[in-house]
Amino acid sequence: MIGAEHITGVVLAGGRGSRMGGVDKGLQPYRGIPLALHALMRLQPQVGTTMINANRNLAAYESFGVPVWPDTDPDFAGPLSGFLVGLERAETPFVVTVPCDTPDFPDDLVARLAHALEAEDAELAMVRAPDSADAPGAPRPQPVFCLLRSTLLESLVRFVHAGGRKIDRWTAQHRCAMVDFDAAPFFNANTLDELRRLETQRV
Ligand SMILES: Nc1nc2c(ncn2[C@@H]2O[C@H](COP(=O)(O)OP(=O)(O)OP(=O)(O)O)[C@@H](O)[C@H]2O)c(=O)[nH]1
Ligand SMILES: [Mg+2]
DSSP, X not given: OOOGGGEEEEEEEOSOOGGGTSOOGGGSEETTEEHHHHHHHHHGGGSSXXXXXXXXXXXXXXXXXXXXXXXXXXXXXXXXXXXXXXXXXXXXXXXXXXXXXXXXXXTTHHHHHHHHHHHTTOSEEEEEEOSOSSSOOSOEEEEEEEEEEGGGHHHHHHHHHTTOOOHHHHHTTSOEEEEEOOSGGGOOOSSHHHHHHHHHSOO
């Protein structure tokens, strides 16, 4: 069994937040607490150790009390840069990522990903869920919720250094377990409007 102590949790908060007008998305308040802190508090009981991947306002993120690491590449190369930071810095055999903008993700997220990864002898495991609680639609991969074997570091370094940016292009190179979840807990906030709406709905 993959125990929580073998997993490092990474909160991805390194994006540009362009759809929020360029604000630092992880620091936006949600029910009075910064979004990234919500994600961190939800993740902590599910893993052995945690870190935050952020590229701006590092002191604010450091005040959450866990290590904060910026991307190695300074060009905002996308969420894969956060995967890279996690795999480089983690000292555990597994790393799990969550984005900073989905504060109500499930309490059993990591356990279910770990179970599937092991059962399917996969190299990574990923959430599959409809996009939003408002307009669920068909389930689709949510690749920023991803459990990875730390041995994938070498493959990811090669992919990113060759200019690769798309998560699904990279994950397609590896055995990936898909784990189905309900839509509502995965409703994320890309705009300030969505953030306010998310705040008023109970999931
Ligand atoms: N480290 C890192 N993380 C990123 C980068 N771009 C996006 N992310 C993270 O990936 C997750 C999903 O990204 P988005 O929802 O598109 O967030 P965003 O890129 O800040 O927002 P937009 O600029 O509006 O697309 C979020 O948790 C982001 O913080 C990046 O260049 N580097
Ligand atoms: Mg983006």
